[in-house]
Amino acid sequence: xxxxxxxxxxxxxxxxxxxxxxxxxxxxxxxxxxxxxxxxxxxxxxxxxxxxxxxxxxxxxxxxxxxxxxxxxxxxxxxxxxxxxxxxxxxxxxxxxxxxxxxxxxxxxxxxxxxxxxxxxxxxxxxxxxxxxxxxxxxxxxxxxxxxxxxxxxxxxxxxxxxxxxxxxxxxxxxxxxxxxxxxxxxxxxxxxxxxxxxx
Amino acid sequence: xxxxxxxxxxxxxxxxxxxxxxxxxxxxxxxxxxxxxxxxxxxxxxxxxxxxxxxxxxxxxxxxxxxxxxxxxxxxxxxxxxxxxxxxxxxxxxxxxxxxxxxxxxxxxxxxxxxxxxxxxxxxxxxxxxxxxxxxxxxxxxxxxxxxxxxxxxxxxxxxxxxxxxxxxxxxxxxxxxxxxxxxxxxxxxxxxxxxxxxxxxxxxxxxxxxxxxxxxxxxxxxxxxxxxxxxxxxxxxxxxxxxxxxxxxxxxxxxxxxxxxxxxxxxxxxxxxxxxxxxxxxxxxxxxxxxxxxxxxxxxxxxxxxxxxxxxxxxx
Numbered sequence: 001x002x003x004x005x006x007x008x009x010x011x012x013x014x015x016x017x018x019x020x021x022x023x024x025x026x027x028x029x030x031x032x033x034x035x036x037x038x039x040x041x042x043x044x045x046x047x048x049x050x051x052x053x054x055x056x057x058x059x060x061x062x063x064x065x066x067x068x069x070x071x072x073x074x075x076x077x078x079x080x081x082x083x084x085x086x087x088x089x090x091x092x093x094x095x096x097x098x099x100x101x102x103x104x105x106x107x108x109x110x111x112x113x114x115x116x117x118x119x120x121x122x123x124x125x126x127x128x129x130x131x132x133x134x135x136x137x138x139x140x141x142x143x144x145x146x147x148x149x150x151x152x153x154x155x156x157x158x159x160x161x162x163x164x165x166x167x168x169x170x171x172x173x174x175x176x177x178x179x180x181x182x183x184x185x186x187x188x189x190x191x192x193x194x195x196x197x198x199x200x
Numbered sequence: 201x202x203x204x205x206x207x208x209x210x211x212x213x214x215x216x217x218x219x220x221x222x223x224x225x226x227x228x229x230x231x232x233x234x235x236x237x238x239x240x241x242x243x244x245x246x247x248x249x250x251x252x253x254x255x256x257x258x259x260x261x262x263x264x265x266x267x268x269x270x271x272x273x274x275x276x277x278x279x280x281x282x283x284x285x286x287x288x289x290x291x292x293x294x295x296x297x298x299x300x301x302x303x304x305x306x307x308x309x310x311x312x313x314x315x316x317x318x319x320x321x322x323x324x325x326x327x328x329x330x331x332x333x334x335x336x337x338x339x340x341x342x343x344x345x346x347x348x349x350x351x352x353x354x355x356x357x358x359x360x361x362x363x364x365x366x367x368x369x370x371x372x373x374x375x376x377x378x379x380x381x382x383x384x385x386x387x388x389x390x391x392x393x394x395x396x397x398x399x400x401x402x403x404x405x406x407x408x409x410x411x412x413x414x415x416x417x418x419x420x421x422x423x424x425x426x427x428x429x430x431x432x433x434x435x436x437x438x439x440x441x442x443x444x445x446x447x448x449x450x451x452x453x454x455x456x457x458x459x460x461x462x463x464x465x466x467x468x469x470x471x472x473x474x475x476x477x478x479x480x481x482x483x484x485x486x487x488x489x490x491x492x493x494x495x496x497x498x499x500x501x502x503x504x505x506x507x508x509x510x511x512x513x514x515x516x517x
Contacts, residue, residue: 022269025269025272026265026269029264029265029268029269030265033260033264033265034257034258034259034260036260037258037259037260037261037264038257038258038260041258042255047258051260051261051264051267054260054264055264055267055268055271056271058264058268059268059271059272059275062268062272063272063275119247119251120244120247137251137254138254138255138256140251141251141252141254141255142255145252156252157252159217160249160252160253161252161253161255161257163253165217165219166217166219181210181213181214181219182206182210184213184217185206185209185210185212185213186209188213188245188248188249189209189245191248191252192244192245192247192248195248195251
């Protein structure tokens with residue numbers, strides 16, 4: 001993700017938003033809505049909640065844009081708001097229902113297992129474009145992701161879905177860089193374990 | 201580089217995410233070339249990353265911009281309403297505070313005034329209950345009244361001249377009036393020039409009253425401001441003399457004398473059968489004077505020797 005390029009445009013948009021420019025507000029929303037919505041959706045795993053939280057994120061961003069002091073990038077600041085809202089929402093509602101990955105029909109489950117087994121084979125190629133076409137593997141990936149705790153899932157989403165570097169993740173979550181490394185390491189290790197457990 | 205599994209995992213993830221320094225990358229490459237297990241683990245982690253990152257990006261709902269802007273507008277409106285409500289509440293609160301402040305100030309002023317009054321005001325006289333009046337003890341008397349000076353002449357006629365003259369003589373002596381009484385005696389006429397106080401006069405009159413019936417006539421002439429125009433009170437009694445001589449002003453003395461003169465005239469006319477309403481226009485409609493009695497006079501008057509009464513006792517024909 002080209003955060004530096006985003007920041008240049010962001011500075012202009014932010015300044016216009018501060019002056020009450022509604023067009024700038026809309027442009028800022030349009031610019032980040034999909035990415036923020038996507039991150040929120042992968043953390044909370046519910047389309048309606050994700051839509052609601054995304055709206056609330058932009059409302060807070062615009063309402064508090066006067067308080068944005070530029071000590072971090074607008075990109076980091078906006079995602080911090082989004083992630084905090086989402087994690088707070090998850091703590092309050094406890095909506096995440098941990099469902100076993102094999103909660104599908106028996107035939108469908110066996111097919112998914114085979115797909116996953118093939119994917120995890122050491123000698124298999126893993127073309128992301130092909131994987132994206134596999135709805136079953138995507139479902140497995142989402143459900144495995146949801147088996148992680150919120151903290152681990154968040155760092156994985158920010159890194160592997162949003163594409164943030166470690167420093168940006170540390171800025172969004174307001175944690176140390178080393179914490180990001182260890183948390184991400186544990187998260188991926190757990191993901192691997194979850195998926196292998198699915199194959200048992 | 202330490203060979204602990206946790207460190208290797210972090211290095212491998214860093215290697216996958218391109219978050220290692222050049223030296224670390226070189227070290228990881230060396231490890232990968234020398235250790236097939238680490239190389240296999242790297243592939244496992246890469247597959248995890250690939251699987252998650254290959255999740256299709258989900259677009260936000262198409263109405264996101266409109267929804268956000270609408271929510272902003274709604275919140276702005278609510279914010280204004282809230283501000284207005286807060287302003288009204290603030291106005292009420294301010295008014296209440298002003299009222300409470302005013303009440304507190306009034307109360308404070310009241311307390312302050314009370315304190316100042318307590319300090320400045322003279323100590324209150326404690327009302328001492330009057331002690332019961334015991335016989336024989338001195339009693340605080342009411343203020344005495346200064347009576348008007350009296351000048352007059354009392355003409356008494358009696359057939360029992362000698363007895364009455366002797367009686368008068370004893371009465372003067374027994375009431376301690378010798379020193380203030382000049383006596384001039386003729387064959388059928390004795391003149392007593394009495395200069396005394398009311399008490400002396402009263403005692404004398406009280407004594408004379410016992411033989412007043414032996415007099416054929418008794419006329420009191422009360423001097424007025426008009427020279428040689430005294431008021432004559434015929435058939436005067438000792439009580440009437442007391443009444444006349446105990447007025448506080450000369451005008452009252454003359455007025456009472458006239459009233460009694462009229463009263464006595466009417467009484468005499470009624471007794472003889474011919475009513476004379478008035479020989480003097482000033483006498484018409486005058487109230488009967490109230491006789492207060494000697495006892496009351498004695499208690500309330502200052503006894504000064506301001507009575508000059510000439511008593512002329514003559515033998516009646």
